[in-house]
Amino acid sequence: MLLSEIARQVGGHLEGPDLEIQRLAAPDRAGPGELAVVREARYLEVALASGAALILDETSPCPDTISRIRVSAVHQAWPRVLALFDERETWAGVGVHPSATIEAGAQVDPTASVGAYVLVCRGARVAAGAVIAPYCYVGEGVEVGPRTVLEPRVTLYRNTWLGADCKIGAGSVLGVAGFGFQNGERLPHTGRVVLEDGVELGANCVVQRSVVGETRIGARSKIGDLTDIGHNVQIGKGVVMVGSSAIGGSSVVEDDVLMGGWVVLSDHVRIGKGARLTGGSGISKDVPPGETWAGGIPAQPLRKHWRRLAVLDWLATAERSLRQFLKEQLQK
Template structure:
């Protein structure tokens, strides 16, 4: 159902100052400057887009300062990004977290489920699973055994949790993700690769968000760990015994090999990876498609395959771009040398 808020309500939810003839105008959506309609609110954080805003059809704008010559209502806020998040949270689709267990769900007698939790249709919850207060578990999930889900966490549709997965409070796990599957660890026995049994678990700390279709393997021994506040995009592979620090950002199609370690606040660009048993220091940043094959220290900025310091990487790019010009110059020098040698030989 479409939801709307008055400008006055939006000013209150953002802690902003409303500049408008009336605060009763209804806002039905948040949109970009160029696409916003007459019943929608937009935002501006960079004044280079001010001319675009003046041409916009939006009913109102979230702005860090009062704007001149702008023909729309304004909500002046301290932090546009924080205000935008607050408004988007109100308009974002929400799950029905009405407490209760769907009649088609299968719940083991040894499971412990809070009365305030919601369990969707066709979901299976096995023995010794603990589901705390205000947890949402969507349809078609399978939580095999010996798992726990902290209060306020949302487990969306079609998610599998193998045994010994612990999820903290206020986490989000999006659809299609698999937690605690067996790690990819093989050793040759009689020239045949044999799978090493993985008997560890997965620990996902509080306020972690995991995107759709991610795979996080259980540890061989101990635990694979996703640290407090870290955010994982879609299509990410975290191998057995990997440890991710607090508040890391990992974008789509990244991979961490077995026993790799990320410090706190590490950012991985899309399609980048870390080799097995390699550590990445806190605050480091990996550019897109980078491959880290040896330890890097805190605060590093790296790119490339294998990853090197980003400044060095860009110097390589500049040098590579000059290769055709340098080849041309070398050919010209070769011709001059040949001409000089010929002239010298003729004078003998």
């Protein structure tokens, strides 16, 4: 791809020779024939020495001998640059692969793509433009919304409902019976899982169906790999959960919450709208809207966490002073 075409696509202007670009590379590993995007000033020096073509802001210095694309805001151009070099996975062609099984009573839109060895059970519906990668299981009564993508080996238990433009990572399981027991016997889970439009789950996530009603994830929420969502959980819109996290049953996460990696919520807690939970936090209490909690297990409001650390530092200093005082007294 020529630099001039890249410049046109990202809304920038080319300075220097119009070179052919083979691939995108990190500034500290780029070389001739590659393109590096300088998103931070600390990478400018190494990028200039790399021999690669560059994408820079309007003010960063650059010798005339280096081909560069100038853009008004590098962070805004960054997603467009990535899209130009993104090699999308082709899970399946339009239509149904000969090895796939579509049971009687299932409905698959002619524009959907169903890959090898997929099973779509009776009563399931696959909407226009949906993509179901090889080895997926789509259970009875499941609905897969328009343009939703299931990566390989996704399992959708009965009556799971996925809205439009969802993306479900490889190996994820939605609608499995939750971890609910009474008198040593697992409770029947009569509900379902609902994902609203634009939800993304990473690889190997588990979303348990509800005992009664729905386990629901709100529109545009993004959930990382290896995350477990318990039964009857309600997640709001625009929630971001970094991977390897877990939410206990019947908890509520309101809109626009941000959660770092390795966060664990106890059952029946409520995380208020816009709250922030730092990585590694264990939450056993309700978190008010807008607050930031940190500090591991148990997590605390951020200011309380910092005060606790400050007191620990003071105690360590006081201990050293006391030891020195006692040592001096013993020497007298």
